[in-house]
Amino acid sequence: MQVQIALQGNCSPLAGLCYIYSPVYMFAEIIIPLALPKNYTWEVPAAFAEKLQVGCRVEVNLGKNKKYAGVVKRLHNEAPSAFDPKEILSILDEAPVVQPWQLQFWSWLADYYMCSEGEVMAAALPAHFKLSSETVIIFNEEYGDDFSNLDNEEYLVAEALHIKHELNITEVQQILDASHVYPVVNKLIGKKVCFVWEALKQTYTPKKESFVVLNPEYSNEAKLSDLLNNWSRAPKQMELLLSYLHLMRTEGEVIKASLLKKSGATDVQLKGLVEKDILRVEKRHIDRLHYLPKDVTIDFQFSAAQQEAYEGVKKGLEQKNVCLLHGVTSSGKTHIYIKLMEEYIRLGKQVLYMLPEIALTSQIIRRLQKHFGGYIGIYHSKFSQNERVEIWNKVKSGEMKIVLGARSSLFLPFQNLGFILCDEEHDSSYKQQDPAPRYNGRDAAIYMASLLQAKVLLGSATPSLESYHNAKADKYGLVELMERYGEVHMPAIEMVDTRMVARQDGGKVMISPQLLEGIKETVARGKQAILFQNRRGYTPYQVCATCGWIAQCKHCDVSLTFHKYSNKLKCHYCGNIYPPAHTCGACGSDKLLQKNFGTEKIEEVLDKELADARIGRMDLDTVRNKNAHDVLIQQFEQKKLDVLVGTQMVVKGLDFENVDLVGILDADGLLHFAEFRVNERAFQLMEQVSGRAGRRDSNGRVMIQTSNPTHPVLQFVAHHDYTGMYAEEIEKRRMFGYPPYTRIIKVTFRHKERDVVTEAAHRFAEALHFSYGSYMVGPAEPVINRVRNMYLMELLLKLPRDGHTINRCKEDIQKHTAVLHAEKRFRNVLVIPDVDAI
Incomplete structure (x- = not known):
């Protein structure tokens, strides 16, 4: 390797040699947004050696002509032995866009959740920071201007190229008024009229506005x-x-x-x-998002119980890095959060307030803006990419003190983060499913806080068994707030035994006479009601009364849900839409029965039964755009609606002072899943939705419809007995080896052919059996064994909580995946590990 000699410091030659060898050529380990098993290395040109910094984005070439914007992870002088590295093409940033702690966080996520750092980068950076690789066509000056041998379409493109010298594919599509332009471009390349260059295009553009000023x-x-x-x-x-x-x-x-x-x-x-x-017009850059004036206003007083809990949390965070606040519904946990946030803001620290689904929490956004004004920033998937870049920059500069965000807000470049609040920490929405990284936002937040010496508060009325177990084991601090704010009592729970209700078609009871009477009485008193059913649409499936045929998706092994408003059958797994079925697909009979019920059907029935009541529906079908959820919530808050029907959306983050009745229409449907967390999840859902009732001046009622009122989980819900549920469930977890006593890795296999994926899963399991046989369950088909034309198999590993065993198993999974893919028959089998699967 060529070297040059550089003098370091102010040493005199008489004091001895003070020269060191500094390489002319350096190398950079660069993360690019691809699922590469390990990061690639590029050579740093001498001209870039002094400018390039870790965390900067660079333009690099991979393969023949594909260009990517990558992030420099490490600069070094270790030349790769297996290949000749290509040179970095250009530096895209003067200063790093990603901080060292973020790169360390990305590395941990990739290692722990068994994915690549490129996949983490793709999830972490706003799209505008990743740039786009766009095909640019360059005019060949040597061709000249004689286009007589070209056909009409070729002539149009060549003439435009001759004038502009270069065009991108989008511009060619506009010239030809067609989307399929590649054949024309290929002909022009073949005739040497032009050549192709892959260019990286900066897609972020600051918003400009014209301001008028006086001379x-x-x-x-x-x-x-x-x-x-x-x-x-x-x-x-x-x-x-x-x-x-x-x-x-x-x-x-x-x-x-x-x-x-x-x-x-x-x-x-x-x-x-x-x-x-007299006047002048100036163009200025402006924010796409409008912020309130920055101000801190705390206008409430703690109750005695809140004050005690607040002091307990402060003490807990002094002793531990993580504290769990277990407070019953409507106990005033948010007041404690706000007071803690104020303390960190006054210390000059940044705060991250995490929520499971930011788009569903307009109420908490308004509450926090009331107390903190423009200090609050919001970050979630419904913002445009340009808006996300602006929030990113404000967090990086330290201008934004409080970030309210979903799990993706963990990737923001905090400058001085002091406190992370993870509200509703039990919620399964914190766990990313697809694509990778399949991380848990709550757990990742705890690790990130350890990197930044920040404190973490977990809050919930129904904590996850894992978090409560860690608190009981003294790993976390634990504070419990067991009384409601304002001395309001917990709502009374009434079980409605649906076996005692007459049914016309033998199907499930939708709204029992007792519940219907309760709704009417509640509305008559000027109060409001919430009805919870965890299925959207009109009917979850239609069945032929003659032969039992059920309309199914062509691409997934699931029944189709009928949506009456759109008059379509929809698959809730792949999103495909079908025309409604009027006759049986098997026997041709027109006797199709609608089985079960969704939120759309409940709304229709209530419209008939409660002619004078105003009914609203909150599910994925009614809150698709950016502000639809907020509009619906405000209508209910302002008492413009009497009854709100909804899915899990009505459970999360909502506080209504006028709700007197909550109805859970199908408790049995929550309890009949083949999943080890089923009882915990059912309790959490029912307890959370029950907590929407009686939050101010009345106790409230909750009516639960079930065919099994003596079920243990329902008994725990009836007495609001979280600790009883925890004690029973934790013992079952210990007996059968489930978390928190073990770590779970679920390996999913996908392929378009059923026999191939079945054989691959068994071959893979055999390879692991010698070392992990006692920890393995499966492989087996999941309940839904085909999604989007891909057949599925699953293998579950219940590993002991031993870091050495877990890390060795992860390495073996990756090794055997490579061995499996080396065989031609299994080359296209997707092997997807999911660590801490839920």
């Missing part, structure tokens, strides 16, 4: 008065100027569009004032 000369009151008093012509311009002066005094800054709208003037009249050098 500083007229900031002198006397000169301005003289101008106005001696105005003789152009009355429209005078009106425009007066409108400007009014807006400037009332709003401080004047946007061109607002000025023209207020004054009713035109661009021509504004241009006249600009030409007279």
Whole structure:
């Protein structure tokens, strides 16, 4: 390797040699957003050696002509022995966009959750930071300008190239008014009219707005008065100027569009004032998101129980890095969160407030904005990519002090994070399913806090068994708040035995007479009711009364749900839509029965039974756009709706003071899953939705419809007995070897052919059996064994909580995946490990 000699420090030659060898060529380990098993290495050109920093983005070439924006993870002088590295093409950032602690966090996520750092990068960075690889066509100057041998389409593109010199594929599509342009481009390349270059395109563009400002000369009151008093012509311009002066005094800054709208003037009249050098128009960068003034306002007093819990949390966080606040529904946990957040803000620290589904929590957003104003920033998937870049930059600069976000907010570049609050920590939405990284936001937050010496508070009325077990084992601090705010009692639970209810078609009871009477009585008193059913649509499946045929998705092994409003059958797994079935697909009979019921059907029945009541529905079908959920919540808050029917969305993060009745329509449906967490999840859902009742001046009622009222979980719900449920479930987990006593890794196999995926799963299991046979369950088909035309098999590993065994198993899974893929028959079998699967 070539070297140069560089003098370090101010050493005198008499003191001895103070020269060191510094390589001319360095190398960079770079993460690119691909699922590569390990990071690739590129060579750093001498011209970049002093500029390049860890955390900067660079443009690199992989393969023949594909370009990527990668992030530099490490700079070193270790030349790869297996290949000749290519050179980095360009540096995209003057300063790092990713901080060292973030790279360490990415590395841990990739290692723990068995994915690549490229997959973590793809999830972590806003799309605009990843750039896009776009095909650019360059005109070949040597071809000349004689296009007589080209056909019409080729001629149009060649002529445009001759004028502009380069075009991207989108522009070619516009020229030809067609989407399929590659054959034309290929012909032009073959005739040497042009050649192709893969370019990386920066996709983020700052938003600009035109502001109107007064010539500083007229900031002198006397000169301005003289101008106005001696105005003789152009009355429209005078009106425009007066409108400007009014807006400037009332709003401080004047946007061109607002000025023209207020004054009713035109661009021509504004241009006249600009030409007279009275007004000037300036282009400025502005935020896409509007923020309130920054202010901290704490306008509530703690109850005695809240004060005790608050002091307990502070003490717990002094002694431990993580504390669990177990507070019953409506106990005022949010007040404690707000007070703690205020403390960290006043210390100059940043705070991350995590919620399982940010789009469903408009209420908490409004509450926090009331207390913290513009200190609050929100980060979630419904923001545009440009908006996400702006939030990213505000967090990085430290300007944004509080971030309210879903699990993806963990990837923001915090400068001075002091406190992470993980609300509703039990919620399964914290666990990412597809694609990788399949991380748990709660667990990842705890690790991230350890990197930044921050504290973590977990909050829930129904903590996960794992978190409560860690608190009981003294791994976390534990504070319990067991009384509701304002001395309101927990709601009374009534079981409605559906076996005692007459049924017309032998199907499930939708709304029992007892519940219907309760709803009518509640609405008559001016109170509100919430009905919970964890199925959307009209009917979950249709069955032929003659032969038993059920309409199924062509691509998945599931029944189709009928949606009456859109008059379509929908698959809730792959999203495919089918026309409604009027006759049996097997025997042709027209006797199709609608079995079970979803939120859409419940809404229809209530509309008939409660003619004067105002009914609302909250499910995935009614809250698809950015603000639909917030609009519905505000309607219910403002008492414009009497009854709200919904899925799990009505459970999460909602606080309604006028709700007196909650109905759980199908408790049995929550208890009949073949899954080891079924009892825990059912208890959490029912207890959470029950907690929406009686939150202010009344105790509230909860009516649970079930055919098995003596079920142990229902008895725990009836007495709001979390500790009883925990004691029973934790003992079962210990007996059968499930978390928190073990670590689970679920390996899923996918392939379009059933026999191939079955054989691959068994071959894989045989390879692991010698070392892990006693920990393995399966392989077996899951309940839904085909999704999107891919057949599935699953293998479950229940590993002891021993770091050495777990790490060795992860390595063996990766090794045997490579061995499996080496065989041609299994090359296309997807092997997907899911660590801490739920």
